[in-house]
Amino acid sequence: MKDNRLKGIIALAVVTVISFGIIYGSKILVKDETGNGNDTDNNQNQEELPGAIDVSGAEGIVSARELTDDSGNITGYSVVSQAKGFGAQPVVMEIIFDKDAKTIQEAKVVSHSETPGYGANMEQESFLNQFKGIKAPIYLKGQAPASAADDGQNGGQDASETSGGFKDGIYRVEADSRDNQGYLYMLTLKVENGAITSVVFDAMNEIGEYKSYLSSVGKYVMTEDGLTWKEQADALAQYVIEHQSTEGLTVDENGKTDVVAGVSISINDFLDLTEKALKMAATGEGAEGTDTGNETTTASTEGGYGEIDAVSGATFTTNAILELVNNAYEFISNYAGK
Amino acid sequence: MKLKFVERLHGVSPHITMDRSTKEIMQDVVIALTPAFLGSIYFFGINALILVLTAVTTCVLSEYVWQKIRREKLTVGDWSAVVTGMLLAFNVPATTPIWAVMVASVFAIIVVKQFFGGIGSNFANPALMGRALLLFLWPSTISGYVTTYHAGTDAISSATVLGLYKSGAQITEYSKWDMFIGNIPGCLGETSKLLLLIGFAYLCYRRVVNMAAAGAYILTVLLVTFIFSNEGLFQGDILTNLLSGGLILGACYMMTDYASVAPRVKVTLAVIAGLVTAGIRLWGKLPEGVSYGILVANCLSGLVDSIIKPHIYGVNVRKNKV
Numbered sequence: 001m002k003d004n005r006l007k008g009i010i011a012l013a014v015v016t017v018i019s020f021g022i023i024y025g026s027k028i029l030v031k032d033e034t035g036n037g038n039d040t041d042n043n044q045n046q047e048e049l050p051g052a053i054d055v056s057g058a059e060g061i062v063s064a065r066e067l068t069d070d071s072g073n074i075t076g077y078s079v080v081s082q083a084k085g086f087g088a089q090p091v092v093m094e095i096i097f098d099k100d101a102k103t104i105q106e107a108k109v110v111s112h113s114e115t116p117g118y119g120a121n122m123e124q125e126s127f128l129n130q131f132k133g134i135k136a137p138i139y140l141k142g143q144a145p146a147s148a149a150d151d152g153q154n155g156g157q158d159a160s161e162t163s164g165g166f167k168d169g170i171y172r173v174e175a176d177s178r179d180n181q182g183y184l185y186m187l188t189l190k191v192e193n194g195a196i197t198s199v200v201f202d203a204m205n206e207i208g209e210y211k212s213y214l215s216s217v218g219k220y221v222m223t224e225d226g227l228t229w230k231e232q233a234d235a236l237a238q239y240v241i242e243h244q245s246t247e248g249l250t251v252d253e254n255g256k257t258d259v260v261a262g263v264s265i266s267i268n269d270f271l272d273l274t275e276k277a278l279k280m281a282a283t284g285e286g287a288e289g290t291d292t293g294n295e296t297t298t299a300s301t302e303g304g305y306g307e308i309d310a311v312s313g314a315t316f317t318t319n320a321i322l323e324l325v326n327n328a329y330e331f332i333s334n335y336a337g338k
Numbered sequence: 339m340k341l342k343f344v345e346r347l348h349g350v351s352p353h354i355t356m357d358r359s360t361k362e363i364m365q366d367v368v369i370a371l372t373p374a375f376l377g378s379i380y381f382f383g384i385n386a387l388i389l390v391l392t393a394v395t396t397c398v399l400s401e402y403v404w405q406k407i408r409r410e411k412l413t414v415g416d417w418s419a420v421v422t423g424m425l426l427a428f429n430v431p432a433t434t435p436i437w438a439v440m441v442a443s444v445f446a447i448i449v450v451k452q453f454f455g456g457i458g459s460n461f462a463n464p465a466l467m468g469r470a471l472l473l474f475l476w477p478s479t480i481s482g483y484v485t486t487y488h489a490g491t492d493a494i495s496s497a498t499v500l501g502l503y504k505s506g507a508q509i510t511e512y513s514k515w516d517m518f519i520g521n522i523p524g525c526l527g528e529t530s531k532l533l534l535l536i537g538f539a540y541l542c543y544r545r546v547v548n549m550a551a552a553g554a555y556i557l558t559v560l561l562v563t564f565i566f567s568n569e570g571l572f573q574g575d576i577l578t579n580l581l582s583g584g585l586i587l588g589a590c591y592m593m594t595d596y597a598s599v600a601p602r603v604k605v606t607l608a609v610i611a612g613l614v615t616a617g618i619r620l621w622g623k624l625p626e627g628v629s630y631g632i633l634v635a636n637c638l639s640g641l642v643d644s645i646i647k648p649h650i651y652g653v654n655v656r657k658n659k660v
Contacts, residue, residue: 004544005362005366005544008369008540008543008544009369009540011540011543012369012370012372012373012536012537012539012540015536015539016372016373016376016533016536019373019532019533019536020376020377020380022519022532023377023380023488023519023520023521023530023532026515026519027488113510113511115497115502177435177478177479177482178477178478178481178482179478180477180478182477182478182481184478184482206481206483206497206498206501206625
């Protein structure tokens, strides 16, 4: 019996080692395939195709090139840019800019691993069509900062003149654990020119469905006649944008507030996450997209902006698209000297 | 009267004794779980090691302290608490707080195992009961699934493949190969089917487990989910149902435990567990169902045992065969 066990253990050990070899080997194989694929893409964009632009050191930019007519005149720019969405792989899109390096001619999805039925809806023609002809930088509808709107009309504004108490950037925070219904709360706070310009509060359940989406399509219903969860979350976000803080947002012992009209949900999670994000924004800790140099700021606020609808039910995907398009714009406008 | 009494006995003589002890069997199970344990560290990092060590240590200490307080015979040396600890840790994701694993371990050993008389007398699998406790009291502690480190990126929050499948989404991010080797979000020990099956092969070689029960459980789940899938009749994704959740972990290591010794009873219970698991996956709120399927079967073992009467040596012999 002891011999039988010893033989079994030896066989188990040998097979286990071989299996780990196979598992690790498959990782290397996949990496090689991916690497080869990327090399091919990059070569196509950067070396084989005419007008390739050096993108080394540009964060989030995969490749870029000038588009020219038969006479060699520049007719536009193509920028392949990527940003982290919800899936394991980044969202990669090709943005075609007009020769002014600001007007978007077209946006194409190159690759992504977003959730089908949610983030993957960004491939739909109706979503991509809204990029045609709009000016960068882009914002979600109704969330463009006042400074950008003014810049569009008044022709630019120095960032240093409007600096507030926060460091520019995008701050993402999420709850430490899920609530008793399995929802994980998350909040994205955007600071531009020192001011909070966007707050997105949402929650995701165990199978990746966003509460905002579920409530907007009637799958998460609290009351028949009141505001939906998404509308209440948006109202809370608007309060923070208007007041630039959570001050005055008092709650009772059940976490309810009377301060914002129509809001009946418990707002403890919202307050916790907002205050966490505000603390980060005060120091700039954990900021994404914090390039606040004058050149960049000027580029990103000059001459108008564009607005798009979000990918329904996919906050992370939407944020990734906003980030990658605006990164592409910053890169190409700096390159073109606009 | 005497015959009725005899019929109610779980196993009547003559008994066939085995030449191995509980300790040897439990050690074999620990050896069999080791590849999957190493795999969990590879896929989910140091958190997997910490959680498994926490669960094992808490289970062993709980059993030791309880038996010391009760002045009972110490059974810590039989390794069953180690098995419970490993299986419990295998049934939680890498983001589970340490305190939650400790609470579940104490509950599994003291309430589920020792309250009912210790090893062999517990009515249900202690590890699964520990998981059920967390699901009931603190569901958020064991719902934070993350991607693996295999792809070379940081672990990020993600829905499980089974969760995506249940929501009706096409699984494009993970291939069947990923599901087989374990490169998917999930509980620590359930993701790598390859490593679990290697351990199961060892248990079969050592004749420790009942292959029929494991097979009956898996086949029942696959058959029912294939027939009554959400995509339509006879359109279920067999491989996704087999490889994406905890079916193989449950079938190979928990459906085959020693709650009942009669082979026919084991297979019947496996079919019941399979029906419950498939029912939950198809029509329940949760995407999984292995834990509850096996626990339901555990709770019904006494009833099934009494319905499926064992052949008793020397009685109930048909006359025409005499």
